[in-house]
Amino acid sequence: MSQIAERKRVTISVKRQFTIPQKYYELLGFESDAECILQDGGIFIRPLRNEPSDFSEEILADLITQGLSGQQLLARFKEQTKKVRPAVQKLIEEADETARSGSGKRSINDLFCSGKS
16 A cells, blocks of 8 residues: 555544544445554554454464363463553563663563563
């Protein structure tokens, strides 16, 4: 997809709602859900994809390898998936801090292994 900037004015209702212009909706492949990102003094809205970006497949594979099934598998899966977002957020914060400090001396292992070997 090309990265051509195009602007379109939309009206926001008293309920904080607006309509995505049809051309944009179709071009970007919106369906029922969108993701809003607050960044650089603005809101970036994009289609929410149902791609496995939350490590669900990896978590399930690991739990099945551990011999879990049924309700035990479901309970552990819920536990593990709750830990993904905070872990990723921590990695992002550490990477941002490294970038801000200008040190740039940390290795990939430092960032992703928390000093563990």
